[in-house]
Structure formats: C-alpha cells, structure tokens
Amino acid sequence: MSQDLADLPDRAAARGRVDAAYALLSEDDRAATRLIHDPVTYTREVPYAALAALRDRHGVVPVAEPELPGWPEGTGYWLVLRHADVDRVLKDPGTFSSSFGGTQMRDPRTVEDLRYVRRMMLNMDPPEHSRLRRLLAKSFTPKAIGALEAQVAGHVTGIVDRMLAAGASADGSVSGECDFAKDVSADLPLLTLADVMGVPPEDRWLMFDWANRVIGWQDPDYRVSAHFDPAGASELGRTAYALRPEPGPDGLMPDPRSRAGMPDLYAYAHALGTLRREQPGEDVMSILMAQRDDGEGGGSVSVEEFENLFWLFAVAGNETTRNGMPGGLVGLLGDPAAQRALRADPTLIPNAVEEMLRWWTPVMTFRRTATRGVELAGRTLHRGDKVVVSFAAANRDPAVFTDPDRFDIGRDNARRHLAFGAGPHVCLGAFLARSMMTRMVTELLGRTQWIESAGGPVWLQSNFQRGVKRLPIAWRA
Numbered sequence: 001m002s003q004d005l006a007d008l009p010d011r012a013a014a015r016g017r018v019d020a021a022y023a024l025l026s027e028d029d030r031a032a033t034r035l036i037h038d039p040v041t042y043t044r045e046v047p048y049a050a051l052a053a054l055r056d057r058h059g060v061v062p063v064a065e066p067e068l069p070g071w072p073e074g075t076g077y078w079l080v081l082r083h084a085d086v087d088r089v090l091k092d093p094g095t096f097s098s099s100f101g102g103t104q105m106r107d108p109r110t111v112e113d114l115r116y117v118r119r120m121m122l123n124m125d126p127p128e129h130s131r132l133r134r135l136l137a138k139s140f141t142p143k144a145i146g147a148l149e150a151q152v153a154g155h156v157t158g159i160v161d162r163m164l165a166a167g168a169s170a171d172g173s174v175s176g177e178c179d180f181a182k183d184v185s186a187d188l189p190l191l192t193l194a195d196v197m198g199v200p201p202e203d204r205w206l207m208f209d210w211a212n213r214v215i216g217w218q219d220p221d222y223r224v225s226a227h228f229d230p231a232g233a234s235e236l237g238r239t240a241y242a243l244r245p246e247p248g249p250d251g252l253m254p255d256p257r258s259r260a261g262m263p264d265l266y267a268y269a270h271a272l273g274t275l276r277r278e279q280p281g282e283d284v285m286s287i288l289m290a291q292r293d294d295g296e297g298g299g300s301v302s303v304e305e306f307e308n309l310f311w312l313f314a315v316a317g318n319e320t321t322r323n324g325m326p327g328g329l330v331g332l333l334g335d336p337a338a339q340r341a342l343r344a345d346p347t348l349i350p351n352a353v354e355e356m357l358r359w360w361t362p363v364m365t366f367r368r369t370a371t372r373g374v375e376l377a378g379r380t381l382h383r384g385d386k387v388v389v390s391f392a393a394a395n396r397d398p399a400v401f402t403d404p405d406r407f408d409i410g411r412d413n414a415r416r417h418l419a420f421g422a423g424p425h426v427c428l429g430a431f432l433a434r435s436m437m438t439r440m441v442t443e444l445l446g447r448t449q450w451i452e453s454a455g456g457p458v459w460l461q462s463n464f465q466r467g468v469k470r471l472p473i474a475w476r477a
Contacts, residue, residue: 059377328356
C-alpha cells in the first residue's frame with residue numbers, strides 16, 4: 001500500500017517505547033546492544049556471541065540509537081534475531097512496511113528525503129512494488145539470462161587469466177599474490193552489472209564508487225571512494241563524473257540517500273535511460289524500457305523510475321556478490337579440508353556457495369516499520385516502531401542450523417539461509433549472484449593448485465554490510 005506523506009511514523013512515541021524497554025534490560029544486555037550497533041565493532045569481527053546471547057534471551061530486543069558520525073541520534077529500534085521471526089517480518093509487508101519509514105536503519109533526515117526514498121522499488125510496498133517487480137522479472141527473458149550466463153563465464157575467465165598472468169614462474173610452477181577483494185571479486189559484479197544495464201565497461205568503476213558511497217557511508221575510506229578514472233571513460237561517464245560532490249568541512253560527503261547527495265549517479269542514469277529508450281540494445285535495461293505492464297497500475301517504466309532502478313542495480317546489485325565471494329574464500333582459507341574436498345569434487349561447489357552465503361551473510365541488517373500493533377517473539381510492537389531484522393543472527397540460529405558457527409560445505413539445509421531476503425522483496429538477482437559465485441569458485445579452484453592467506457584482511461566499518469575491503473591471498477598454479 002502506498003504511503004501518504006502526511007502519514008509519517010511518530011518518532012517521539014517510537015523512541016519513548018524503545019527507551020522504556022531498553023531501561024529494563026540488564027547492563028550485560030545493554031552492553032551487547034551497544035556493541036552490535038557500533039559500526040566500529042565490525043572492523044574487528046561480527047559480534048556473534050552477543051547476537052546469540054540476545055537471540056536466546058529475547059528474540060526481539062530494543063536497541064538505542066546514539067549519535068554517530070553522519071548519523072544523528074535516532075529513535076532506537078527493535079532488533080529481530082530469530083530465523084522464524086525474520087522470515088515472518090519479511091513476508092508480511094502489510095504489517096512491516098518498507099515504505100512507511102524506508103528500509104535503512106538510519107531515518108531519512110527530512111520529509112523530502114523520505115519522499116525521495118519512497119520512490120525507489122526497495123522502499124515500496126505492494127501494489128506499487130509489485131508492478132515494477134513484474135516489469136523487471138519480464139525483462140529477464142530466457143534469452144537475456146542465457147546471454148548473461150555466457151558473459152559471466154567469459155568475465156570470470158578473463159579475471160582469473162589476469163590474476164595468473166601476474167604470477168612468477170619457478171621450478172615448473174607459477175605462483176603469485178593478489179588482493180582478492182579488489183583485484184578479483186570487485187570486478188566480476190561490475191562487469192556483469194554493466195552487461196545487465198548496458199553500461200560501457202570502461203564506466204564500471206563509477207558503480208564501484210557509487211556503491212561504496214551509499215553502502216559504505218559509515219566507513220572513512222568508502223564514504224569518499226574515488227577509484228574511477230575519467231580519462232578512459234565514455235562521454236556519459238565523464239559528464240557524470242564532473243557532477244561528483246566534494247566532501248564538506250567535516251570530511252563527509254552529502255547524504256547519499258538523498259537525490260542531492262548522488263547527482264553524478266542520477267545524471268548518468270537519466271542520460272542512459274533516455275538513450276536506451278531511443279536506441280535500445282540487447283541488455284536487460286533496454287528490454288525493461290520497452291516493456292508494458294498489463295497488471296494493476298499498467299504503463300511502462302518512466303525515465304524517473306529507470307533512474308531509481310539504476311540506483312538499485314548499481315548499488316544494491318553490486319554488494320552481495322562483491323562481499324560474498326571474498327567472505328566465502330575466508331571460510332575456505334580457514335578450512336583446508338573443505339578446499340581439498342571442492343578441488344576433488346567440483347559438484348560440491350553449488351552447495352558450498354549456499355553455505356558461504358549463510359556463514360558470511362554479506363547484508364547483515366534491513367529495516368521495516370510497523371504499520372499496526374503486533375506481537376512478535378513476546379514483544380508488543382506499535383504503529384511507527386522501527387523494526388530491524390538481523391540476517392547475521394538469523395543465519396546462525398541453532399533452531400534451524402546445527403552447529404551454526406561452523407563453516408560446513410556439506411550442510412544439507414544451507415539453502416535455508418536468508419542472505420537474499422524473503423517475501424516480496426527477495427533478491428531478484430539471486431540467480432545471477434549464485435551463478436557468479438559458483439563460476440568464480442569453480443574456475444579459481446580448477447586453475448590453481450592451492451590458495452592461502454598472504455596477510456591480514458581488512459573489514460568494512462559498517463553495521464549494515466559485512467564488507468571485505470582487502471583480502472591478500474597467495475596462490476600456486
């Protein structure tokens with residue numbers, strides 16, 4: 001159901017309810033929630049022990065929202081930790097809305113910012129969401145999917161070729177080192193998204209920077225990400241890059257959740273959408289621009305809708321694979337027996353990919369807002385309450401996964417993970433993410449004799465995305 005801008009969550013009342021419940025927690029539980037909320041925590045590790053303790057004792061727990069850099073003090077929220085409850089929240093958009101308050105833990109700063117995010121498919125509820133979802137689903141035709149899978153295979157081969165070409169020969173073998181996070185896993189989703197959206201491949205690092213600025217806004221490096229080189233870019237890319245905003249005196253970029261915070265992305269999207277409507281290609285976005293919806297709402301995709309869909313693909317479509325691949329490799333590096341097993345029997349790789357997604361969980365949290373009073377895990381939630389689901393906790397819930405902290409490539413129910421969400425907003429590109437990860441693991445293990453750590457990894461500062469900034473590895477072929 002669409003939301004009237006006059007119909008806003010009552011933040012003062014929501015905060016009062018969180019504060020009252022928070023005051024009743026034990027000091028140990030309050031300390032656990034502070035640890036879980038603090039983005040700096042995740043530069044060291046995910047606080048799984050704290051999540052498990054709160055999941056076991058409460059299921060749903062109030063979390064205070066103190067001021068952080070770029071994040072004003074907020075209302076606080078209710079953190080949902082059990083697999084069954086997370087699944088329930090995601091599958092009931094009538095009670096737990098994506099539109100009412102948006103889907104980011106941090107509230108939009110202004111009513112205009114809330115109006116802006118509500119125009120994105122990510123922050124819509126049915127039936128508006130259903131209309132755009134149908135149009136997108138129809139655009140992934142069998143022919144388009146077949147072409148994408150062939151392109152993924154070619155990209156993986158090219159990336160691994162470059163990795164191996166940088167090695168040195170000695171004693172009849174070749175060995176080398178690389179930063180797997182940047183040199184290997186980052187480029188594959190960028191190249192694939194360029195194929196999906198009809199973006200010239202020389203512009204793909206624009207998407208890397210845009211994703212960093214939006215997803216990694218809590219991280220001091222990512223919030224000012226500037227890897228794109230306009231010298232070799234298309235005219236579209238150079239024109240958009242000229243509109244890139246500069247950090248303010250506090251070192252922060254403008255809020256990337258506002259249209260004014262991403263003028264370069266929106267200029268690029270507008271120009272590309274107009275071009276694809278006038279000069280369609282073979283890419284999915286060209287197909288989308290030509291679609292008409294025969295269901296409720298009807299019509300075709302407007303250029304403004306295309307701009308917001310471009311934001312979704314360029315930013316959200318990048319991150320699960322980009323961080324899931326190095327996260328999965330972290331699992332393999334810590335379990336030599338698993339690496340040997342996959343080398344000996346590549347048919348185990350698809351299930352291993354599901355376990356990588358479960359065990360790593362690239363997207364750790366997502367937000368909904370209650371539209372009415374509801375009971376959840378013994379808590380009474382009210383209209384306007386901010387409800388944040390923890391995929392990190394749900395994917396390690398012992399009620400679903402035996403010995404959940406163990407990385408187990410043979411886990412028979414690994415696919416029950418919620419790494420792609422559930423309900424009407426389940427990830428539309430899940431098939432493509434699985435294809436990219438499966439192909440990359442297969443090719444890496446098939447063309448090397450061994451892979452091991454070559455130094456300490458660096459994790460993203462974020463309580464939203466479990467990001468891998470650097471992952472040095474050594475390989476032998």
